[in-house]
Amino acid sequence: MKHHQILVVGGGNAGLSVSSKLLLKNSKLDIGIIEPSDKHYYQPAYTLVGAGTFNINDTVKNEADYIPKHATWIKDGAASFDPEHNTVTCTSGAQYSYDILIVVPGIQLDWKKIDGLAETLGKNNVTSNYSFATAPYTWELIENFKGGTVVFTNPPTPVKCGGAPHKIMWLACDYWRKKGILDKCDVHFVSGGTIMFSVPEYLKTLEEKIEEYGVKIHLKQTITKIDAATQTLYYESSDEQGNVNKQTLHYDMLHVVPPQSAPDFIKASPLADPASPLGWVEVNKNNFQHTRYPNVFSCGDVCNAPAARTGAAIRKQAPVMVDHILAFMKGEKATSSYDGYSACPIPTEHGKLMLAEFDYNNRPKMTFPFDQAKPRWTMWLLKKFVLPWLYWNRILQGKA
Template identity: 40%
Template sequence: MADYYQVLVIGGGNAGISLAARLHRYKVADIGLIEPRPVHYFQPLFSHIGGGAARMSEAVRAQAQVMPREVEWIRGEAADIRPEENAVLLADGRRIGYGQLVVCPGLQLDWDGVPGLAEAMASPQVTSNYDPAMPEKTWKLVCSLRSGTAVFTQPPEPAKCAGVAQKIAYLACDYWREQGVLEDIRVVLVVPTPTVFGVKEVDAALRAKIAEYGIELCTSTTLAGVDAARRAVALAGPDGTRELTFNLLHAVPPQSAPDWLKDTPLPAAGDAGGFVEVDPELLRHRRYGNVWSLGDAAATLNYKSGGALRKQVKVLARNLAAVVGGREPRERYNHYGVCPIALTRHTLLFAEFDHQYRPMPTFPRLDPAKERRWAWVLDRWIFPQIYWHLILKGRA
């Protein structure tokens, strides 16, 4: 392993792997990638696993299996960035120099951000598809519930694909209806936003499905506490905080950039979330010209999602390749965001929008708020194959 790379990437998730592979395709050489984890997850499948429509084996690969062969895998954990010195320090004390740096470590799940939530995750009635260890637990809980109260919460932004937290509520309701027990289950969906999603057309479609399932929708409300022993949650809403008991709780914690990143010079002053301060279109740091960021840890304006990331990868790869080649970066990211929401275990709608939640459909002639069977097939079966065989190889 070298102690200097022309391009150094922090993070071996979707962002880091797909960007490194694309940079190599653009003839950028001498790339190092820092990633401590031995496994790689395709997280969009976690909701399908929790809904009983996929297996965990489909969502996981060994990191060595997806790492581009032409990229040097630095098996370690980033602990600090010193941009004035063009260096990254690892947790084990190693120091890696760089010519250009790309920061994409993803988000951390702040389980301690909600009192009692971290401890509650070990209890039999509480789960979260945002933890790789729990989608299979979610499905077991859904299968076993025949009556009582099921609570599903969505975290406030910033969060990775926050709206996807609703997905499991609809999948569970579809299963319970199929089993003939939905009328015996009180389903409560908690969202932090004034409307169920934020895009007018999508709101209408989701409200219709919520009414069809008989879900109680709590808007402008967040999870404020969990008492697993009493099987109770505290919900903070417009009228104050109230308590609700549950038989099943699917909770998603608040999220932020990794703690170590917050302590570097890269976030903007006063940014408590610790996100890397970049031009949201060029994806280049505003103060350090040889530092770039994309994905969930970047202070961009878009809704954080894999679909948004795919657009960012193309922009950043072209801009970084241009700078390495002595040219000015000219590509710009258009703030595109997308959230695939399964409404049944066989239908799905793709919500596509910009940073102001205005519709941005890929196919303008198609109703973007209509649930479709082919969209579910695309999300469940086709996208995972595109991810493993094309996106991670820098080809999509």
């Protein structure tokens, strides 16, 4: 069995930025990164791809070019954990032991939880920005839409980037408005959420957009089925007495965001939070140390910290987690603490964006010395040009 001082499961946003940060602190650390994919994806740009303003080919690069120089890439998938004996078994059957384990395999997209979705996704006017394969189809549909009923959905589970299910809706409405056909579009947002955005300062801006674009909002709804033949969406809600109210909506265009959860191999593992039906890894929400296995750490989309799941959150989580790992290795305790910071850049029209930044208490945490609840051209430039550059050139290298 091969041994690594630090074994990382997942070479995505969190896996690479945390590994790089550790190596910047100590280049002699022996780090193995288990990552099955040849490709690395910059997912935050999928929204712009779906809106016709970003090239899909610029969202993907070779994983090999971003694995830190002093780390070992184990091109395999993790399949199971034995944290009592500090080992991980991979899908190939290979086993690895570790001193420290970092668990960051991201989130699972549960397409099959909506009956009929997997069969029709990417065709028949059904699309999703949540997949590299179908984000370009979103733009094809928006560009060719002539009017009719268009539905954007949002599941009741947490999702990566809570704003992404409606970001594409604002950009689509703006495009149809500029084309002069918005009055022929009956736009619906069918969401499992109880509110459009949980920070009141930013919610106000979105409420103005709902009014301006004439969007019909349906909250606390769960999508159950898509019938591609009749272009019908099935959804339901339940009241406090448990009575289920089932409804249907005909669509001419449908943008779906699937329910999401921890990957199945995490759910089935001893690392999962027993109190969480979605199977997130159980950690201390301020330092990312596992609550039952102190040499295991996890941050990003897969952990149960109640932060919004974004790359922006990981940028603030990574340095805190690294501090605590290095202190733990020395038998010490670090004092740094993560406050739940996350950011959600919400484009409200082409060329204007509201940079929503907030913490665990849903309090705004604005970086810039102006009111970020107001959509701005400069923040659009940040999203379209600055953040992708930062991601590929600084964040994955642990330098930002």
